[in-house]
Amino acid sequence: xxxxxxxxxxxxxxxxxxxxxxxxxxxxxxxxxxxxxxxxxxxxxxxxxxxxxxxxxxxxxxxxxxxxxxxxxxxxxxxxxxxxxxxxxxxxxxxx
Amino acid sequence: xxxxxxxxxxxxxxxxxxxxxxxxxxxxxxxxxxxxxxxxxxxxxxxxxxxxxxxxxxxxxxxxxxxxxxxxxxxxxxxxxxxxxxxxxxxxxxxx
Amino acid sequence: xxxxxxxxxxxxxxxxxxxxxxxxxxxxxxxxxxxxxxxxxxxxxxxxxxxxxxxxxxxxxxxxxxxxxxxxxxxxxxxxxxxxxxxxxxxxxxxx
Amino acid sequence: xxxxxxxxxxxxxxxxxxxxxxxxxxxxxxxxxxxxxxxxxxxxxxxxxxxxxxxxxxxxxxxxxxxxxxxxxxxxxxxxxxxxxxxxxxxxxxxx
Numbered sequence: 420x421x422x423x424x425x426x427x428x429x430x431x432x433x434x435x436x437x438x439x440x441x442x443x444x445x446x447x448x449x450x451x452x453x454x455x456x457x458x459x460x461x462x463x464x465x466x467x468x469x470x471x472x473x474x475x476x477x478x479x480x481x482x483x484x485x486x487x488x489x490x491x492x493x494x495x496x497x498x499x500x501x502x503x504x505x506x507x508x509x510x511x512x513x514x515x
Numbered sequence: 516x517x518x519x520x521x522x523x524x525x526x527x528x529x530x531x532x533x534x535x536x537x538x539x540x541x542x543x544x545x546x547x548x549x550x551x552x553x554x555x556x557x558x559x560x561x562x563x564x565x566x567x568x569x570x571x572x573x574x575x576x577x578x579x580x581x582x583x584x585x586x587x588x589x590x591x592x593x594x595x596x597x598x599x600x601x602x603x604x605x606x607x608x609x610x611x
Numbered sequence: 612x613x614x615x616x617x618x619x620x621x622x623x624x625x626x627x628x629x630x631x632x633x634x635x636x637x638x639x640x641x642x643x644x645x646x647x648x649x650x651x652x653x654x655x656x657x658x659x660x661x662x663x664x665x666x667x668x669x670x671x672x673x674x675x676x677x678x679x680x681x682x683x684x685x686x687x688x689x690x691x692x693x694x695x696x697x698x699x700x701x702x703x704x705x706x707x
Numbered sequence: 708x709x710x711x712x713x714x715x716x717x718x719x720x721x722x723x724x725x726x727x728x729x730x731x732x733x734x735x736x737x738x739x740x741x742x743x744x745x746x747x748x749x750x751x752x753x754x755x756x757x758x759x760x761x762x763x764x765x766x767x768x769x770x771x772x773x774x775x776x777x778x779x780x781x782x783x784x785x786x787x788x789x790x791x792x793x794x795x796x797x798x799x800x801x802x803x
Contacts, residue, residue: 457765458565458609461756465657466558468749472661477745481769513554553669557660561753564653565760573649577673650757650801658750705746 425498434504441507447479447490448503450510454485463487463513470509476502521594530600537603543575543586544599546606550581559583559609566605572598617690626696633699639671639682640695642702646677655679655705662701668694713786722792729795735767735778736791738798742773751775751801758797764790 426434435441441450454460460482467489471477479490489510491503522530531537537546550556556578563585567573575586585606587599618626627633633642646652652674659681663669671682681702683695714722723729729738742748748770755777759765767778777798779791 457756457760458562461565461760462558462562462609465561465660465753466554468657468745469554469557469661469664472745472749473665473667475665477772479769479771481767483767484765513558553660553664557664561657561756564649564753565757568649568653568757569761569763571761573676575673575675577671579671580669650754653757654750654754654801657753658746661746661749705750 422493422495423500423502425493425496425500426504431499438504438507439511441511443499444490446498447492448499448507449488449490450507452487452489452514454487457484460485460487466513467510470513471506474502474506474509476506478506518589518591519596519598521589521592521596522600527595534600534603535607537607539595540586542594543588544595544603545584545586546603548583548585548610550583553580556581556583562609563606566609567602570598570602570605572602574602614685614687615692615694617685617688617692618696623691630696630699631703633703635691636682638690639684640691640699641680641682642699644679644681644706646679649676652677652679658705659702662705663698666694666698666701668698670698710781710783711788711790713781713784713788714792719787726792726795727799729799731787732778734786735780736787736795737776737778738795740775740777740802742775745772748773748775754801755798758801759794762790762794762797764794766794 431443435443441448443449452460452463454463464482464487467478476493481488491506492498493500493502527539531539537544539545548559550559560578560583563574572589577584587602588594589596589598623635627635633640635641644655646655656674656679659670668685673680683698684690685692685694719731723731729736731737740748740751742751752770752775755766764781769776779794780786781788781790
């Protein structure tokens with residue numbers, strides 16, 4: 420599919436209203452997740468990895484024990500695009 | 516830890532009372548799991564893999580799309596042991 | 612993409628010439644993999660899961676400790692299709 | 708097992724001689740890994756996760772597409788311990 424273009428700040432703020440838990444940080448969509456155990460955290464990461472590879476859109480993410488930090492932006496577009504909101508929405512759906 | 520010995524049928528039946536969803540099948544503890552998607556099924560498998568490797572006790576398992584079938588027995592003991600009930604209990608705890 | 616149709620036996624035999632390690636078994640492409648450890652086997656499964664989800668074409672597979680058995684067919688087509696050869700080829704590429 | 712104590716800088720330097728690819732960075736053992744694809748990078752992460760959970764000693768790590776950055780230290784000991792060298796050695800063994 421054609422890679423979408425960078426969203427402007429007003430569009431980003433409007434879309435964030437419908438994306439619980441996510442904020443913007445250093446030009447990326449950002450969310451922090453906390454689980455009970457490493458097993459739960461890595462099980463979540465495995466599911467996110469499958470979603471990301473399917474979209475061919477990958478996170479900048481880190482993990483320490485039971486915590487997972489995810490940053491999403493679209494390198495080619497130089498900012499946050501619809502792809503990032505799409506992946507963030509699918510990640511949130513994993514937890515509902 | 517010392518590998519436990521094979522449990523007798525009465526002990527197995529008694530313990531199964533406290534292990535929802537599991538039955539015995541061909542000399543193994545058996546449970547079938549169904550998820551909404553492959554992503555959910557594989558995320559579950561990743562968590563089970565971590566539990567199993569930590570216990571150094573691994574399942575005989577299979578997956579087709581959103582379904583996961585797990586069989587547990589203790590090869591060295593020639594049957595079902597406490598190790599199998601321990602792993603089955605931890606697997607159930609993932610889903611609660 | 613449109614789901615491909617079932618390949619006839621001659622096409623299957625011809626394509627198997629270029630797919631080391633795979634045979635046909637009960638109407639599926641089949642290959643057995645053996646690793647040194649469960650860790651290696653499951654790391655392989657994680658990579659196969661990512662390939663499969665990206666193609667939206669999933670294996671019928673099983674694992675016991677260091678062994679992984681994969682069967683591929685296309686349920687909708689009632690047999691082996693190009694999709695199965697495509698996934699089998701990508702799986703082989705993981706090991707090269 | 709009893710958690711080991713912090714190693715002194717001379718011991719760390721001596722042990723690093725036998726641990727190709729690792730350096731110290733901000734009080735942690737550090738190594739950067741680069742793979743061909745996200746699929747390869749995440750397959751590696753799945754194997755590292757299994758090693759870590761088995762040791763009950765988890766990395767501080769991050770991933771962007773085909774790159775994985777791992778930092779290891781022992782929080783309880785306030786520095787780098789034998790546990791970190793043990794895990795680093797097992798991670799290196801995955802790649803050999």
